[in-house]
Amino acid sequence: MPLSTQSQGDDEQYVLVANLDNARNLSNILKAIAFKDHAIFTATTNGLKVTVEDSKCLQANAFIQAEIFQEFTIKEDLVAFQINLTVLLDCLNIFGGTTTPGVSTALRMCYRGYGYPLTLFLEEGGVVTVCKINTQEPEEPIDFEFCSTNVTNKVILQSESLKEAFSELDMTSEVLQITMSPSQPYFRLSTFGNAGNAHYDYSKDSDMMELFKCTETQTNRYKMSLLKPSTKALALSCKVSVRTDNRGFLSLQYLVRNDDGQICFVEYYCCPDEEVEEN
Amino acid sequence: MNCVLEGNSIKAFGKAIHALSRVGDELWLDPTIKGLALRSVNSAHSAYACFLFSPLFFQQYNLDSVREQDSGPIKCKLVMKSVLPLFRCSTSIEHSVKRCQISVSTGSDQVIVQFFCRHGITKTYNVRFLESEALQAVFASHLCPNVLKSPARLLGDMVMHFHASQEEVTLSMSAPKVSLRNYNEGRNDHMKMMHTEMSLHPDEFDYFQAGMDSDITFCLKELRGLLCFAESHCLPVSVHFGTPGKPVCFSVEDMVLEATVVLATLADFESRGPSQPTETPAPTTHSCADAAALPVGIHETQSNNLQVLPDVTELVESSQGSPITYPPVLMQLQCQGDSACAGMTPPSSMICSLLFEAMSSEPGDDDDDGAPRLPVLAYFSDEEDYPRSPSL
Numbered sequence: 289m290p291l292s293t294q295s296q297g298d299d300e301q302y303v304l305v306a307n308l309d310n311a312r313n314l315s316n317i318l319k320a321i322a323f324k325d326h327a328i329f330t331a332t333t334n335g336l337k338v339t340v341e342d343s344k345c346l347q348a349n350a351f352i353q354a355e356i357f358q359e360f361t362i363k364e365d366l367v368a369f370q371i372n373l374t375v376l377l378d379c380l381n382i383f384g385g386t387t388t389p390g391v392s393t394a395l396r397m398c399y400r401g402y403g404y405p406l407t408l409f410l411e412e413g414g415v416v417t418v419c420k421i422n423t424q425e426p427e428e429p430i431d432f433e434f435c436s437t438n439v440t441n442k443v444i445l446q447s448e449s450l451k452e453a454f455s456e457l458d459m460t461s462e463v464l465q466i467t468m469s470p471s472q473p474y475f476r477l478s479t480f481g482n483a484g485n486a487h488y489d490y491s492k493d494s495d496m497m498e499l500f501k502c503t504e505t506q507t508n509r510y511k512m513s514l515l516k517p518s519t520k521a522l523a524l525s526c527k528v529s530v531r532t533d534n535r536g537f538l539s540l541q542y543l544v545r546n547d548d549g550q551i552c553f554v555e556y557y558c559c560p561d562e563e564v565e566e567n
Numbered sequence: 568m569n570c571v572l573e574g575n576s577i578k579a580f581g582k583a584i585h586a587l588s589r590v591g592d593e594l595w596l597d598p599t600i601k602g603l604a605l606r607s608v609n610s611a612h613s614a615y616a617c618f619l620f621s622p623l624f625f626q627q628y629n630l631d632s633v634r635e636q637d638s639g640p641i642k643c644k645l646v647m648k649s650v651l652p653l654f655r656c657s658t659s660i661e662h663s664v665k666r667c668q669i670s671v672s673t674g675s676d677q678v679i680v681q682f683f684c685r686h687g688i689t690k691t692y693n694v695r696f697l698e699s700e701a702l703q704a705v706f707a708s709h710l711c712p713n714v715l716k717s718p719a720r721l722l723g724d725m726v727m728h729f730h731a732s733q734e735e736v737t738l739s740m741s742a743p744k745v746s747l748r749n750y751n752e753g754r755n756d757h758m759k760m761m762h763t764e765m766s767l768h769p770d771e772f773d774y775f776q777a778g779m780d781s782d783i784t785f786c787l788k789e790l791r792g793l794l795c796f797a798e799s800h801c802l803p804v805s806v807h808f809g810t811p812g813k814p815v816c817f818s819v820e821d822m823v824l825e826a827t828v829v830l831a832t833l834a835d836f837e838s839r840g841p842s843q844p845t846e847t848p849a850p851t852t853h854s855c856a857d858a859a860a861l862p863v864g865i866h867e868t869q870s871n872n873l874q875v876l877p878d879v880t881e882l883v884e885s886s887q888g889s890p891i892t893y894p895p896v897l898m899q900l901q902c903q904g905d906s907a908c909a910g911m912t913p914p915s916s917m918i919c920s921l922l923f924e925a926m927s928s929e930p931g932d933d934d935d936d937g938a939p940r941l942p943v944l945a946y947f948s949d950e951e952d953y954p955r956s957p958s959l
Contacts, residue, residue, distance in 0.1 A: 449686055452659070456652070473689075483649030484677065484694040494687030 304331050304367045304399040307359035311395040313546040315380040320524050320554050321348035323517035327373040328426050339429045345559040346514040347430055356550050369423035379419040383412040432557040438533040441468035443475050444499035447525045453488045454519045463561050464512050469505035508536040509561040521554040536560035568598035569670040571627040577667045581654030583618040586792030588651050590616040595702045596643040606702045613831035614789035615704040624823035644699035653692055704829045708816045711807035712778025713740045719801045723794045725765055737784040742777035743769055750784045773803055783811050784833040793828045
């Protein structure tokens with residue numbers, strides 16, 4: 289591949305170099321969180337984390353482990369910058385969507401450090417494009433303080449069933465209510481729209497339910513407008529874990545397989561809209 | 568009311584709702600002893616559809632809650648937009664829904680539709696309904712001189728030849744053949760329009776009765792839903808019609824359900840009765856869809872056809888139990904002076920007889936002559952010299 293045979297001398301100046309034979313392995317997963325223009329890129333030796341936030345109430349993270357890349361070199365412990373995600377995705381798809389099997393866009397992503405733009409070398413069929421995207425001061429991602437010890441309820445579902453539910457959700461409802469309970473109705477999604485109410489109940493014995501661990505009955509409401517973007521991640525995923533903690537904060541974790549069958553994760557954190565007392 | 572559907576019945580029920588959604592924006596739910604009736608009417612009141620599912624159609628059918636209510640039988644009107652999405656995807660219903668339970672809760676004014684799906688998933692929809700007068704069209708189809716019974720696919724195949732935007736078609740009976748052609752407003756555009764006409768021989772029909780020669784023009788749009796339904800259930804379609812101006816009735820039935828669509832037809836008149844001034848018919852005609860915008864009166868093409876239809880009808884009694892013994896009354900819609908007809912006095916062609924009546928619950932509504940009072944939909948503003956036909 290022409291990009292990986294670039295002179296090693298160039299690499300001295302970069303604090304981060306990441307190579308991918310198939311740029312789609314990055315662009316597809318970034319599309320799942322691209323509901324805002326700006327994203328915070330955080331790179332460590334473990335890999336790349338891309339964060340997008342909305343109104344301080346919603347946070348989406350995409351994790352692309354170092355192993356996904358053909359080469360992943362990082363010279364510092366932590367490299368972080370903010371970048372326009374829409375522009376980045378446009379560049380990653382600069383050769384257009386190709387569906388020809390065997391043909392893919394190769395990517396080499398390089399970053400010199402604070403103040404420098406992110407440089408992308410993209411190659412397809414012998415044609416090379418160089419893109420330089422300006423970076424900004426990275427904002428600190430919100431820490432939702434969501435830790436496993438505070439998780440009260442957790443279910444893992446196969447995405448198939450949840451995809452159907454989300455596609456049928458009544459969009460005239462301002463909120464999506466999630467009820468999780470060790471007793472009936474176990475796991476329930478509810479909407480309150482103009483026409484009336486709708487409830488989707490998943491039994492704990494459902495074969496779509498891979499894991500069911502609910503310790504107490506909790507009902508929380510989340511703004512539909514905040515959760516709507518998560519359907520993109522749901523569409524890509526094969527499994528999803530839904531967790532709520534004692535404050536009613538919601539964590540959705542999606543297991544995504546990329547073109548090469550490798551696993552990446554996307555997670556969404558959302559604040560509850562209001563406390564609902566369970567009778 | 569509480570009923571349970573299983574298997575293919577759910578799909579059929581969904582298809583019925585789809586067919587009704589092509590007629591009107593509201594769905595009337597009427598649980599009766601004879602079964603569950605779903606009805607709809609279009610905004611111009613020129614098309615009415617009714618699907619009646621007998622108790623045998625359901626796994627369970629209970630009306631007990633109806634009798635317990637002090638308020639009387641349920642009169643339930645739903646907004647089509649809230650119900651249609653529940654049955655939207657018939658393939659997913661087929662694959663994933665095992666059982667469907669529908670119940671009406673008058674206490675909370677809700678219709679509760681529950682789908683018990685595979686993989687332990689349950690979907691519950693609580694749809695609000697509005698209290699409403701029951702809806703019923705009164706039409707004596709057994710008195711129609713022309714009757715056709717066509718195999719399931721025949722009418723559907725014929726209708727397929729017309730462009731989706733074709734609004735009206737004309738069905739002509741002139742023994743021994745029947746033809747279907749598209750109908751276009753304004754006869755000036757012969758050169759621009761594509762005319763399609765199909766003729767059928769009586770042998771193509773399961774039953775063919777040509778009582779009189781007649782050409783009826785009606786809207787295709789509201790009929791397509793029923794034809795789709797008939798095709799999917801392989802049910803023959805019966806057509807009852809008579810003179811232009813009188814409604815045409817399309818119906819399908821099998822052991823457990825009956826579906827009817829009654830459409831108003833365009834009435835071209837050649838002669839007028841003595842109470843109206845004579846006038847040559849003006850060139851432009853109006854479509855069924857404009858019925859509400861135009862003055863309506865009913866003119867028979869042959870005065871000797873004027874007859875009072877007898878009191879007996881064969882439609883289902885509504886849940887209110889009031890007997891259907893009054894003659895069908897024509898509802899009159901009046902216009903505010905459409906520019907097309909303003910210049911003509913009186914208007915050249917009359918539209919769409921409406922054999923249709925909203926029933927009221929109080930028996931005291933009946934007039935002395937037995938015909939109930941009609942709600943007036945729109946009032947005349949000017950043009951007092953429009954003739955009004957006598958009620959039949």
